[in-house]
Structure formats: structure tokens, C-alpha cells
Amino acid sequence: MAEKKLAIKVNGLVKRYKELLALDHFDLEVEEGEIFGLLGPNGSGKSTTMNCILSLLSYDSGEIEVFGQKMNPDSYDLKRRIGVVMQNVAVFNELTVYENVDYFCGLYVTDKNLRKQYVEEAIAFVGLEDYKKFLPKKLSGGLLRRLNIACGIAHKPELIFFDEPTVAVDPQSRNNILEGIQKLNEQGATIVYTSHYMEEVEQLCNRILIMDKGRKVAQGTKDELKQMSKNTETIRVEVFGITEEQVAQFKGLAHIYDVQMEDGFMKLSFDGGSHNLIRIMELLKNEDIKYGRVTSELPTLNDVFLEITGKELRD
Amino acid sequence: MFGHIFKNAIKVAVREKTSLFWSFIFPIVLATFMFIAFGNIMEKDELFHEIPVAFVKEEGASLGLSYMLEAMGEGEEAMLSVQTVTAEEAQKLLDDKKVEGIIYEDGCKLVVLKESMNSTILEEILLLYKQNETVMMDMLASSTMQLAEDAASVPGDLEELVKGMTERATYYKEVHFTEGSQNKYYNYFYAIFAMSCLFASFSAMSSIGRIQADCGALGMRRNMVPTHKMLTIVAEFTALLLIQFLAEVIALGYMALLGMDFGSRIPFILLILFFGVSIGLAIGTIVGSVKKIPEAGKVGICVAVGMVLSVLADLCVGGLKHQLELHAPIINRINPAALITDSFYSLGVYDDYGVLFRNVATLGIETVILLVIAYLMVKKSRYKEL
Numbered sequence: 163m164a165e166k167k168l169a170i171k172v173n174g175l176v177k178r179y180k181e182l183l184a185l186d187h188f189d190l191e192v193e194e195g196e197i198f199g200l201l202g203p204n205g206s207g208k209s210t211t212m213n214c215i216l217s218l219l220s221y222d223s224g225e226i227e228v229f230g231q232k233m234n235p236d237s238y239d240l241k242r243r244i245g246v247v248m249q250n251v252a253v254f255n256e257l258t259v260y261e262n263v264d265y266f267c268g269l270y271v272t273d274k275n276l277r278k279q280y281v282e283e284a285i286a287f288v289g290l291e292d293y294k295k296f297l298p299k300k301l302s303g304g305l306l307r308r309l310n311i312a313c314g315i316a317h318k319p320e321l322i323f324f325d326e327p328t329v330a331v332d333p334q335s336r337n338n339i340l341e342g343i344q345k346l347n348e349q350g351a352t353i354v355y356t357s358h359y360m361e362e363v364e365q366l367c368n369r370i371l372i373m374d375k376g377r378k379v380a381q382g383t384k385d386e387l388k389q390m391s392k393n394t395e396t397i398r399v400e401v402f403g404i405t406e407e408q409v410a411q412f413k414g415l416a417h418i419y420d421v422q423m424e425d426g427f428m429k430l431s432f433d434g435g436s437h438n439l440i441r442i443m444e445l446l447k448n449e450d451i452k453y454g455r456v457t458s459e460l461p462t463l464n465d466v467f468l469e470i471t472g473k474e475l476r477d
Numbered sequence: 478m479f480g481h482i483f484k485n486a487i488k489v490a491v492r493e494k495t496s497l498f499w500s501f502i503f504p505i506v507l508a509t510f511m512f513i514a515f516g517n518i519m520e521k522d523e524l525f526h527e528i529p530v531a532f533v534k535e536e537g538a539s540l541g542l543s544y545m546l547e548a549m550g551e552g553e554e555a556m557l558s559v560q561t562v563t564a565e566e567a568q569k570l571l572d573d574k575k576v577e578g579i580i581y582e583d584g585c586k587l588v589v590l591k592e593s594m595n596s597t598i599l600e601e602i603l604l605l606y607k608q609n610e611t612v613m614m615d616m617l618a619s620s621t622m623q624l625a626e627d628a629a630s631v632p633g634d635l636e637e638l639v640k641g642m643t644e645r646a647t648y649y650k651e652v653h654f655t656e657g658s659q660n661k662y663y664n665y666f667y668a669i670f671a672m673s674c675l676f677a678s679f680s681a682m683s684s685i686g687r688i689q690a691d692c693g694a695l696g697m698r699r700n701m702v703p704t705h706k707m708l709t710i711v712a713e714f715t716a717l718l719l720i721q722f723l724a725e726v727i728a729l730g731y732m733a734l735l736g737m738d739f740g741s742r743i744p745f746i747l748l749i750l751f752f753g754v755s756i757g758l759a760i761g762t763i764v765g766s767v768k769k770i771p772e773a774g775k776v777g778i779c780v781a782v783g784m785v786l787s788v789l790a791d792l793c794v795g796g797l798k799h800q801l802e803l804h805a806p807i808i809n810r811i812n813p814a815a816l817i818t819d820s821f822y823s824l825g826v827y828d829d830y831g832v833l834f835r836n837v838a839t840l841g842i843e844t845v846i847l848l849v850i851a852y853l854m855v856k857k858s859r860y861k862e863l
Contacts, residue, residue: 179862213863216701217859218697218700218701218859218863219860219862220860235859236705238703238704239703241701242703244701246698248694249694251694252694252695252697252698254687256489256492257489257492265481266698269481269482269702269704270703
């Protein structure tokens with residue numbers, strides 16, 4: 163099988179902010195054509211990693227290669243192949259939607275006719291055709307995010323960084339953005355997606371790297387990561403008037419490794435087994451325990467993160 | 478690429494309302510206020526107005542004084558505004574300060590309320606009249622005697638004599654070394670140019686802030702593009718120079734419409750404005766290049782710098798520049814606002830361009846120094862932190 167080409171290769175990256183070690187011998191490999199997710203809580207080093215790769219931040223040690231070439235601030239040929247969608251909207255408030263996209267596209271594409279075509283396509287891609295002449299201040303938060311994306315992708319880059327592009331975005335715009343990223347990938351672009359929203363990363367990314375405190379915590383596909391967790395299922399039951407002795411009976415069931423009471427709900431964690439819900443229901447009936455809502459959840463990346471670091475992703 | 482960045486910098490600059498106000502509106506508004514304020518003072522201080530005077534006639538008196546006063550109150554260059562009234566009416570007009578004095582035909586007397594420039598003029602007029610009247614009366618008396626001896630020749634001589642008395646010979650010629658106005662109030666208008674040139678700093682400050690990665694998301698984004706930072710800085714500075722220079726030219730045109738006389742040395746005025754705008758932009762560039770100061774703080778610094786330098790150049794308090802010239806002349810030699818106002822003033826006062834060229838050269842050197850320092854501050858392409 164042919165070896166996949168790497169779009170990004172980061173080796174032993176160390177970045178210090180005075181006393182704070184932001185990146186601790188961090189390694190990263192992103193293959194061409196994939197959607198790579200960089201997942202971690204706020205302050206874990208996702209944006210620092212991205213800014214180092216883009217030669218915006220200096221770093222103390224390590225090596226960074228993009229498309230097989232060393233990345234430097236004056237690597238203009240490489241930069242021309244890269245698109246960036248920043249976490250904060252980065253547009254000119256004085257330029258219209260069209261002019262903003264045209265400005266950024268023009269910094270990469272010098273041919274005027276080609277640029278015009280690219281700008282139109284980018285605006286259509288994010289669905290801002292009706293807002294071409296609008297100034298950014300007239301756009302809603304969701305539309306602004308779309309403009310931000312259009313500015314980052316108009317020049318048809320081969321590698322696109324999305325740094326938390328859905329922060330403070332309404333659900334509809336969020337879905338549009340995620341669908342758009344999927345489309346860009348289908349058109350051939352390699353995507354690096356950083357986020358602290360595990361649901362988005364799960365939904366979007368082929369491979370995921372979970373990081374914390376500047377270090378790689380885990381890496382793999384969604385399924386590979388979930389296998390790292392001993393949790394296979396979590397069942398939550400709303401119970402009324404349950405006694406401690408009855409709770410202890412649940413702890414004795416096969417494959418249950420943890421039972422906790424949380425706000426009137428009994429949370430039961432399983433490390434395997436099948437038909438777990440049926441066995442729970444039987445025990446509830448046998449013990450004549452009154453119950454209300456019952457839910458069954460499969461493990462999430464948060465469970466993986468929780469197990470490895472001892473804290474929630476959202477912390 | 479230069480053209481692309483330049484074109485968009487122009488668009489941003491003309492749509493940035495704050496900078497637009499300070500560049501285009503502020504000098505026009507300030508010039509209008511100054512024109513309204515100083516226009517009256519100029520008219521009072523600089524222009525001569527007819528002196529209102531009451532004239533009390535005497536029955537049976539000779540008509541000489543009456544004719545003279547009437548003649549002095551006629552035409553476009555009239556010196557007096559004469560009201561012929563009774564003694565009581567004249568006194569009332571004087572008490573109400575509607576006239577500067579009363580001239581009584583009887584004895585050719587002058588009554589004024591207080592000593593003033595106008596009362597002195599009236600006194601001089603009457604003195605001159607009295608002298609001429611005496612001479613004429615003497616001549617008339619002697620000519621009457623001569624008439625008996627030679628009736629044919631005397632009238633011709635008398636005519637010549639009268640003509641000689643009334644003629645005023647001028648033994649010097651007025652020569653203008655310069656064509657500009659030497660009106661002292663123009664200094665305030667020159668200071669407006671100085672101030673608006675310095676306030677060009679706002680646009681440069683915003684512009685340089687948008688290029689630095691550690692000054693916001695847009696700066697970060699622009700540092701990721703495949704364009705050399707120096708090219709962006711030069712293109713945007715050139716665009717701002719053009720816009721701000723245009724703003725000064727518009728202000729100049731507006732002031733000319735208000736009736737200000739800038740002479741015919743327009744190319745030199747444009748030269749002053751060009752270098753004035755350059756130093757303003759350079760100040761904004763260096764203020765904008767300072768890290769760790771929020772944008773509002775930088776705006777405050779630009780305002781403070783512009784105001785202080787303008788005040789030192791006499792925008793608000795007349796005489797401060799003169800005091801600096803006496804006690805700390807170096808400040809006037811390096812203060813951009815003083816250099817700009819002095820350059821304008823030198824065009825109106827001196828017949829050579831020594832002062833102008835020295836000042837413009839100083840402005841140019843200051844601009845280059847500030848821009849080099851600013852570039853050294855922002856040239857880095859990789860940041861330690863963002």
C-alpha cells in the first residue's frame with residue numbers, strides 16, 4: 163500500500179510563554195486529504211500549535227514541515243497553498259463583503275479574471291450572494307463567520323486551518339459551516355480543525371488528536387479513541403425513593419464498573435456486555451423501584467479525555 | 478500587489494469615519510470658526526472705518542469747513558461720516574456714543590468724550606483745516622492788494638498756489654517683497670494646517686495597527702499571507718499620504734474661498750502641506766507601532782501629541798511660540814507644528830526661501846527618522862506571543 167503524503171509534520175515542538183510551557187515536545191502528522199481534528203480544552207495549546215505551524219509564533223525548539231518543506235515566515239510559496247480561518251473574525255470593517263473577500267484573495271491570486279471568479283465562487287460557497295454589498299457591521303454573527311470563511315478559502319488553498327470557527331455561532335450557521343468544511347474536503351483540501359467542541363470533531367474529522375497542557379493525550383480515529391475508554395455504555399435512570407441497599411444491588415450486576423447518584427438520576431457505567439438496559443429494567447421491576455426517564459449513551463470523546471486526564475473536556 | 482493593497486487602503490481610509498473627520502471636516506470646521514471669530518477682530522483691528530462725527534453749523538459762518546467735511550464724507554474712501562445737527566442733538570449723539578466727536582463751526586472747535594485714535598485723527602483734520610484756512614486768508618488778503626497792480630497775472634499765480642497747497646507729494650515707493658499676507662491673524666489659520674497635518678496621525682495609527690499580529694485578529698490574519706510586510710506598509714502609507722494631502726488641499730481651497738490671501742506661491746504651500754502630512758503620518762505610525770497599548774490609548778496619545786505641538790505653535794495661546802523662541806528656541810526648530818506654521822509665515826514675509834527649505838528639510842528628516850524607528854519596531858515576522 164502506497165504511503166500517504168503528509169501535509170504537515172511537526173516534530174518535538176516546544177513553545178514557552180515565560181514560565182508557562184505551552185507546547186511540550188509536541189508531535190503532529192496530518193495526511194493530505196484528511197480532516198484532522200485538534201481537540202482540547204481552552205488553553206491546551208491548539209491555537210499555539212496552529213500559529214507555530216503558520217510561522218506566526220516563534221518557538222523554542224522543534225521542526226515544522228508543510229508539504230514536505232520547512233515552514234518559515236518568508237515561505238511565500240507554501241503560504242500561497244494555505245488558507246486560514248481564524249477564531250476571531252478577521253475582516254476590514256470598512257470594506258464590503260465582496261471587497262473583503264477580494265482583498266484577501268488578491269493577496270494570493272494576481273490574475274484579475276481568475277480572482278474575480280474565485281471571489282464569486284467563495285461568496286456563493288458560504289451563501290453570501292445576497293450580502294455582497296453589505297458592510298460587516300450589518301451582518302449577524304453567523305453571517306460574519308461565513309464571511310470569515312470566504313476570506314480564508316477564496317484562493318482555493320490545498321491546506322486549510324479552521325481555528326474554532328463555530329464559537330458563538332447559532333446552530334443553523336454551525337451546521338452550514340460544518341457542511342461547508344466537509345465539501346471543501348471533498349473538493350480535495352486538507353483540513354486542520356481545532357475545537358473544544360467534541361461533538362463537532364466527532365462529526366467531522368477522520369482522525370483526531372486530543373491534547374492537554376501542550377501535550378498529545380491521544381490520537382486516532384473516532385472509534386480508535388473510544389476504544390481507549392473502558393466505558394462502553396452509560397445508562398441514566400430517573401429513580402424515586404431508592405435506598406442505598408438497592409443501589410448496591412445494581413453495583414453487583416455484570417459489566418457495571420461504576421454507579422453514581424446525580425440529581426435524582428442513577429448513572430450506571432458499563433465496560434462491556436450486551437442487553438444492559440434489559441437487565442437494569444428487570445432489576446428495577448423486581449425491587450419495585452419507581453422510575454421515570456431512562457436514557458442510554460454511548461461513550462464520547464469526553465469520556466476518553468476524562469479517563470486519561472481525570473477532568474472534563476469542558477473544564 | 479502594491480496596487481491591490483494601495484487601492485484597498487484608499488477605500489478603507491475614505492470610509493473610516495473618525496480619521497475622515499479629523500482629516501477633512503476638522504480643518505474646515507475650525508477654519509470656519511476662526512474666520513467667524515477673527516474675521517471681526519481683523520475688521521476692527523486692521524481695517525479703517527469712517528469716523529462718525531456730529532457737525533454743528535453756525536449761522537453766517539464761512540462755508541469752508543462745511544465743504545471740507547462734506548468732501549471727506551463722500552466716496553468709497555470716505556474718512557468721516559458727518560451728521561449735521563443742532564448743538565443739543567450733537568451732545569445727545571456724543572453722550573449715546575453714536576459719534577466720536579462734535580465739530581462746532583463756530584471757532585472750529587472739537588469736543589470728544591475721551592482720547593482715542595479717532596479723536597486724534599479728528600483733531601489733526603481740524604488743525605490742518607485751520608492752518609490752510611489761515612494761509613488762504615493771508616494769500617487772499619495779499620492777492621487783493623496785488624490785484625490793483627496787475628490784474629492779469631495774479632489769478633493765475635493764486636491758482637497755482639492753491640494747487641500747490643492741496644497736493645501731497647510722496648517721496649517713497651511701496652514695494653512688496655512677498656505676495657502673501659502678513660496679517661498676524663493668519664498665523665492661527667496656519668496653525669490649523671499644522672494641527673490637521675498632525676491629526677493625520679490617526680489614520681496611520683489605525684493602519685499600522687491592522688498590520689501587526691499582536692494587535693488583533695486582522696493583524697494576525699494579514700501576517701499569514703504570502704506578501705512581504707514592508708510592501709504592505711509602504712503601499713498603505715502611500716495611500717494615506719495621498720488621502721491626507723488631498724484633505725489639506727481641500728482645506729486650503731476652502732480657506733481661499735473664505736477670502737484668505739495665500740499669495741501666488743501655491744507650489745511652495747503644497748510642498749509645506751506634503752511634508753506636514755508626512756510628519757503627521759509618521760507620528761501616527763510610530764504611536765501605532767508601540768505594543769501593549771490599547772487602540773483607545775493610542776488615539777489619546779495621538780490627540781495629546783497633536784494638541785501639545787499645536788499649542789506650542791500658537792494655535793490656542795498667542796505668544797507661546799515667541800516665548801519659546803526667546804527661552805528654548807530648539808523646541809521651535811524641531812516642533813513639527815511650529816515648522817509648518819513658520820514655513821507658511823516665511824512665505825508671506827521673506828523674499829527668499831531659506832527658512833522654508835530649512836523647515837521642510839527638518840520635517841523630512843524627522844519623518845524619515847520616525848518611520849525607520851517604526852519599521853524596526855514592526856518588521857518582525859514571528860512573534861513571541863500573540
